Amino acid sequence: MSKTGADSGRGSRSRVRRGAVVTALVVTAALLVVGLVGFFADPLRLPPEVLQVLDQRASVVSMFIGAAGLVIAVAALLLQLRSDRRRITAESASGTEPPVRLHPPPGTQTQLNMPAAGGTVNAVQGGTLNIHNPAAPGGRPGGGGQEPSS
Structure with a gap:
Protein backbone atom coordinates (compact mmCIF):
# COMPACT_ATOMS: atom_id res chain seq x y z
CA MET A 1 0.00 0.00 0.00
CA GLY A 95 11.77 2.97 20.10
CA THR A 96 13.76 0.60 17.89
CA GLU A 97 17.24 1.68 18.80
CA PRO A 98 20.17 -0.18 17.28
CA PRO A 99 21.98 -2.54 19.67
CA VAL A 100 24.79 -1.00 21.68
CA ARG A 101 28.15 -2.70 21.19
CA LEU A 102 30.27 -2.80 24.33
CA HIS A 103 33.92 -3.75 24.35
CA PRO A 104 34.64 -6.80 26.52
CA PRO A 105 36.55 -6.14 29.75
CA PRO A 106 40.30 -6.93 29.80
CA GLY A 107 41.07 -10.59 30.33
CA THR A 108 37.89 -11.81 28.63
CA GLN A 109 38.42 -14.94 26.59
CA THR A 110 36.88 -15.17 23.13
CA GLN A 111 36.63 -18.36 21.09
CA LEU A 112 36.10 -18.46 17.33
CA ASN A 113 35.34 -21.83 15.74
CA MET A 114 36.25 -22.16 12.09
CA PRO A 115 34.77 -25.43 10.84
CA ALA A 116 35.61 -24.70 7.19
CA ALA A 117 39.29 -24.34 8.05
CA GLY A 118 39.14 -27.13 10.63
CA GLY A 119 40.49 -25.03 13.48
CA THR A 120 39.73 -22.97 16.57
CA VAL A 121 41.09 -19.58 17.62
CA ASN A 122 41.12 -18.67 21.32
CA ALA A 123 42.08 -15.12 22.22
CA VAL A 124 42.46 -13.43 25.58
CA GLN A 125 42.35 -9.66 25.40
CA GLY A 126 45.72 -8.35 26.49
CA GLY A 127 47.11 -11.89 26.72
CA THR A 128 47.88 -14.66 24.29
CA LEU A 129 46.45 -15.85 20.98
CA ASN A 130 46.11 -19.65 20.82
CA ILE A 131 45.51 -21.23 17.42
CA HIS A 132 44.64 -24.92 17.26
CA ASN A 133 44.34 -26.54 13.84
CA PRO A 134 43.88 -30.31 14.05
CA ALA A 135 44.42 -30.58 10.28
CA ALA A 136 48.03 -29.35 10.65
CA PRO A 137 50.76 -31.83 11.64
CA GLY A 138 50.93 -32.05 15.41
CA GLY A 139 47.84 -29.88 15.75
CA ARG A 140 49.84 -26.65 15.66
CA PRO A 141 50.64 -24.44 12.68
CA GLY A 142 54.33 -23.75 12.49
CA GLY A 143 54.94 -25.76 15.67
CA GLY A 144 54.32 -22.78 18.01
CA GLY A 145 50.61 -22.38 18.58
CA GLN A 146 50.94 -19.39 20.90
CA GLU A 147 51.71 -15.85 19.88
CA PRO A 148 51.76 -12.84 22.19
CA SER A 149 49.10 -10.31 21.31
CA SER A 150 49.96 -6.68 20.89
Whole structure:
Protein backbone atom coordinates (compact mmCIF):
# COMPACT_ATOMS: atom_id res chain seq x y z
CA MET A 1 0.00 0.00 0.00
CA SER A 2 1.40 3.36 -1.00
CA LYS A 3 1.80 6.19 1.52
CA THR A 4 1.19 8.81 -1.15
CA GLY A 5 -2.06 9.42 -2.93
CA ALA A 6 -2.63 8.65 -6.59
CA ASP A 7 -2.74 12.36 -7.42
CA SER A 8 0.50 13.29 -5.62
CA GLY A 9 2.44 13.56 -8.89
CA ARG A 10 5.39 11.45 -7.74
CA GLY A 11 5.05 8.96 -10.58
CA SER A 12 5.24 11.63 -13.25
CA ARG A 13 8.26 13.24 -11.58
CA SER A 14 10.15 9.96 -11.44
CA ARG A 15 9.38 9.33 -15.13
CA VAL A 16 10.68 12.79 -16.00
CA ARG A 17 13.78 12.23 -13.89
CA ARG A 18 14.35 8.81 -15.47
CA GLY A 19 13.95 10.36 -18.95
CA ALA A 20 16.45 13.09 -18.09
CA VAL A 21 19.00 10.50 -16.92
CA VAL A 22 18.56 8.43 -20.09
CA THR A 23 18.91 11.56 -22.24
CA ALA A 24 22.09 12.58 -20.40
CA LEU A 25 23.57 9.11 -20.90
CA VAL A 26 22.76 9.14 -24.63
CA VAL A 27 24.30 12.62 -25.06
CA THR A 28 27.40 11.56 -23.12
CA ALA A 29 27.81 8.43 -25.24
CA ALA A 30 27.41 10.48 -28.46
CA LEU A 31 30.04 12.98 -27.31
CA LEU A 32 32.39 10.12 -26.46
CA VAL A 33 31.99 8.66 -29.95
CA VAL A 34 32.56 12.08 -31.58
CA GLY A 35 35.66 12.61 -29.43
CA LEU A 36 37.13 9.21 -30.30
CA VAL A 37 36.49 9.70 -34.02
CA GLY A 38 38.07 13.16 -33.85
CA PHE A 39 41.06 11.78 -31.96
CA PHE A 40 41.82 8.88 -34.27
CA ALA A 41 40.69 10.24 -37.66
CA ASP A 42 41.93 13.87 -37.27
CA PRO A 43 39.32 15.21 -39.71
CA LEU A 44 40.34 18.89 -39.33
CA ARG A 45 44.07 18.45 -40.11
CA LEU A 46 45.09 21.18 -37.68
CA PRO A 47 48.74 22.37 -37.47
CA PRO A 48 50.73 21.38 -34.34
CA GLU A 49 50.75 24.96 -32.94
CA VAL A 50 46.94 25.09 -32.89
CA LEU A 51 46.78 21.61 -31.36
CA GLN A 52 49.14 22.73 -28.58
CA VAL A 53 46.92 25.73 -27.73
CA LEU A 54 43.82 23.53 -27.80
CA ASP A 55 45.56 21.01 -25.55
CA GLN A 56 46.37 23.71 -22.98
CA ARG A 57 42.80 24.96 -23.02
CA ALA A 58 41.47 21.43 -22.64
CA SER A 59 43.73 20.97 -19.61
CA VAL A 60 42.28 24.08 -17.96
CA VAL A 61 38.72 22.98 -18.73
CA SER A 62 39.39 19.51 -17.30
CA MET A 63 40.79 21.09 -14.13
CA PHE A 64 37.51 22.98 -13.61
CA ILE A 65 35.48 19.85 -14.34
CA GLY A 66 37.53 17.98 -11.74
CA ALA A 67 36.93 20.73 -9.18
CA ALA A 68 33.19 20.59 -9.89
CA GLY A 69 33.30 16.81 -9.43
CA LEU A 70 35.00 17.26 -6.07
CA VAL A 71 32.30 19.72 -4.95
CA ILE A 72 29.58 17.27 -6.04
CA ALA A 73 31.27 14.40 -4.17
CA VAL A 74 31.49 16.46 -0.96
CA ALA A 75 27.82 17.47 -1.31
CA ALA A 76 26.83 13.82 -1.78
CA LEU A 77 28.81 12.83 1.31
CA LEU A 78 27.13 15.53 3.39
CA LEU A 79 23.69 14.43 2.16
CA GLN A 80 24.51 10.82 3.09
CA LEU A 81 25.59 11.86 6.58
CA ARG A 82 22.40 13.91 7.01
CA SER A 83 20.33 10.93 5.85
CA ASP A 84 22.08 8.65 8.35
CA ARG A 85 21.43 11.12 11.17
CA ARG A 86 17.74 11.33 10.25
CA ARG A 87 17.46 7.52 10.16
CA ILE A 88 19.09 7.20 13.59
CA THR A 89 16.84 9.93 14.99
CA ALA A 90 13.76 8.23 13.54
CA GLU A 91 14.81 4.85 14.96
CA SER A 92 15.37 6.28 18.44
CA ALA A 93 12.03 8.13 18.29
CA SER A 94 10.18 4.95 17.28
CA GLY A 95 11.77 2.97 20.10
CA THR A 96 13.76 0.60 17.89
CA GLU A 97 17.24 1.68 18.80
CA PRO A 98 20.17 -0.18 17.28
CA PRO A 99 21.98 -2.54 19.67
CA VAL A 100 24.79 -1.00 21.68
CA ARG A 101 28.15 -2.70 21.19
CA LEU A 102 30.27 -2.80 24.33
CA HIS A 103 33.92 -3.75 24.35
CA PRO A 104 34.64 -6.80 26.52
CA PRO A 105 36.55 -6.14 29.75
CA PRO A 106 40.30 -6.93 29.80
CA GLY A 107 41.07 -10.59 30.33
CA THR A 108 37.89 -11.81 28.63
CA GLN A 109 38.42 -14.94 26.59
CA THR A 110 36.88 -15.17 23.13
CA GLN A 111 36.63 -18.36 21.09
CA LEU A 112 36.10 -18.46 17.33
CA ASN A 113 35.34 -21.83 15.74
CA MET A 114 36.25 -22.16 12.09
CA PRO A 115 34.77 -25.43 10.84
CA ALA A 116 35.61 -24.70 7.19
CA ALA A 117 39.29 -24.34 8.05
CA GLY A 118 39.14 -27.13 10.63
CA GLY A 119 40.49 -25.03 13.48
CA THR A 120 39.73 -22.97 16.57
CA VAL A 121 41.09 -19.58 17.62
CA ASN A 122 41.12 -18.67 21.32
CA ALA A 123 42.08 -15.12 22.22
CA VAL A 124 42.46 -13.43 25.58
CA GLN A 125 42.35 -9.66 25.40
CA GLY A 126 45.72 -8.35 26.49
CA GLY A 127 47.11 -11.89 26.72
CA THR A 128 47.88 -14.66 24.29
CA LEU A 129 46.45 -15.85 20.98
CA ASN A 130 46.11 -19.65 20.82
CA ILE A 131 45.51 -21.23 17.42
CA HIS A 132 44.64 -24.92 17.26
CA ASN A 133 44.34 -26.54 13.84
CA PRO A 134 43.88 -30.31 14.05
CA ALA A 135 44.42 -30.58 10.28
CA ALA A 136 48.03 -29.35 10.65
CA PRO A 137 50.76 -31.83 11.64
CA GLY A 138 50.93 -32.05 15.41
CA GLY A 139 47.84 -29.88 15.75
CA ARG A 140 49.84 -26.65 15.66
CA PRO A 141 50.64 -24.44 12.68
CA GLY A 142 54.33 -23.75 12.49
CA GLY A 143 54.94 -25.76 15.67
CA GLY A 144 54.32 -22.78 18.01
CA GLY A 145 50.61 -22.38 18.58
CA GLN A 146 50.94 -19.39 20.90
CA GLU A 147 51.71 -15.85 19.88
CA PRO A 148 51.76 -12.84 22.19
CA SER A 149 49.10 -10.31 21.31
CA SER A 150 49.96 -6.68 20.89
